[in-house]
Amino acid sequence: MKYDPQRENVYRLEHDAHGSLENDISLARAMHIANHLCSSYSVPRVPVYFEWDTTDRYAYYEDEVKKHRRIALNVRRGGCNLPTLLHELAHHIIDCHYQRTTQDHGREFAELLRRLYSQYRLTRYERFDELAVKHKVKHGW
Numbered sequence: 001m002k003y004d005p006q007r008e009n010v011y012r013l014e015h016d017a018h019g020s021l022e023n024d025i026s027l028a029r030a031m032h033i034a035n036h037l038c039s040s041y042s043v044p045r046v047p048v049y050f051e052w053d054t055t056d057r058y059a060y061y062e063d064e065v066k067k068h069r070r071i072a073l074n075v076r077r078g079g080c081n082l083p084t085l086l087h088e089l090a091h092h093i094i095d096c097h098y099q100r101t102t103q104d105h106g107r108e109f110a111e112l113l114r115r116l117y118s119q120y121r122l123t124r125y126e127r128f129d130e131l132a133v134k135h136k137v138k139h140g141w
Helices: 005-018 027-040 082-098 107-119 125-135
Strands: 048-051 059-062 070-074
Touching (some): 005 082, 005 125, 027 048, 059 082, 070 082, 082 107, 107 125
Parallel strands (some): 048 070
């Protein structure tokens, strides 16, 4: 995978904002949030799965390149939590709206993440903006 400084900066921002994360969301709640946000942003629903993957990934989003879309949260790595779910949902929403014409963790993605974190009371706009400056995360439409 090609090095992407924006991606690494987003990951650092998220770690700074949320610290170490543990599994704290049920599959039913994750699916409810996913359905609500997909409806709110007028994108197709995306299934959410819990996996017991042995890789180092917390979660991943598969898109249309692989013929289907889905979000998988990794139970073994502690990826079953709200910040990780919102991160993966941001990928889905951005991919649907921009048809893969934007950077994976680019400005639009980071701006949507900012809005989702605020909407779910994880990080206020002002705090996200402070962390974006600190970690050099570009965001905005």
